[in-house]
Amino acid sequence: MAVLYVRIPDDRIGVLIGAGGSTKRRIEQRTGTSISVDRDDGTVEVTAPDTGDPIGLLKARDVALAIGRGFSPPRAERLLRDDTYLGVIDIKQVTGKHDKASLWRIRSRLIGVEGRARARIESLSGCSMSVYGSTVALIGQERQLEGATRALELLLHGSEHSSVFHLLARLRREDALDDATATIEVPDGE
Numbered sequence: 001m002a003v004l005y006v007r008i009p010d011d012r013i014g015v016l017i018g019a020g021g022s023t024k025r026r027i028e029q030r031t032g033t034s035i036s037v038d039r040d041d042g043t044v045e046v047t048a049p050d051t052g053d054p055i056g057l058l059k060a061r062d063v064a065l066a067i068g069r070g071f072s073p074p075r076a077e078r079l080l081r082d083d084t085y086l087g088v089i090d091i092k093q094v095t096g097k098h099d100k101a102s103l104w105r106i107r108s109r110l111i112g113v114e115g116r117a118r119a120r121i122e123s124l125s126g127c128s129m130s131v132y133g134s135t136v137a138l139i140g141q142e143r144q145l146e147g148a149t150r151a152l153e154l155l156l157h158g159s160e161h162s163s164v165f166h167l168l169a170r171l172r173r174e175d176a177l178d179d180a181t182a183t184i185e186v187p188d189g190e
Contacts, residue, residue: 002054004046004061008068009133013037016044016067023073027063030080031056035064042068055082062086066139070132078128078139087138087145094156107131110155117161121151124168147171 008016017024017037024035033048033056044064048057059080066076066086078084091106092098110131111118122129125148127140138148150171151164 002048002050002057004057006044006046006061006065006068008042008044008064010039010042012068012070013039013042015073016064018073023067026073027060027077030077031060031063033057033060035060044068066130066137069135069137070130071128071137071139075128075130075139083141084139085142085145087140087149089136089138089149089152089156091134091136091156094153103134106156110136110152112161117155120161120165121148121168124165124172125151126172143175147175 015023016035018026024037027033028035031048032053033046036045036047037043038045044061046057046060046064048054048060062079062085063073063076065088066079067073069088079086091103095102095106097103097106109117112120118129118131121127125138125140126144127138127148129148130137136152138145138152140148147168151168154164154167155161
């Protein structure tokens with residue numbers, strides 16, 4: 001039996017379990033795993049038979065971790081795709097700021113007025129983003145995560161929102177150009 005553990009905050013345990021256990025069951029069915037949650041300390045145990053798919057075990061753990069970092073279950077379940085990953089940035093580690101007032105200001109800067117900065121980062125990068133506690137979590141494909149992580153680090157170090165949004169738009173254009181170039185076929189003999 002293969003086992004992985006992750007700890008999630010107490011206020012996210014109910015979200016992971018879902019109404020009548022529906023979210024937990026759905027994750028288990030889609031990954032071939034079994035999930036148990038210790039309500040006292042927030043420890044989530046994900047198990048899979050040795051004959052099962054080890055990738056399913058990792059995906060179930062990542063979905064539980066994403067829900068623990070503030071994502072809704074449908075957004076966290078994006079991680080069940082083969083080309084989608086979770087990235088977590090510790091605001092305290094990047095900025096060196098640990099006091100509540102600084103963290104509140106930084107979190108507000110990442111989210112923006114009425115969530116507009118977060119929405120803009122999501123639309124330009126293609127990632128889903130959640131700011132929870134002292135972390136920022138991202139769900140996306142590898143290139144999307146690279147661009148969004150770079151943008152968030154710039155914002156955390158004080159860059160202007162407009163400069164960061166321009167960077168994300170440029171990266172998106174470059175990715176689209178790379179994708180278009182990759183699909184052009186060259187006839188044999190040329």
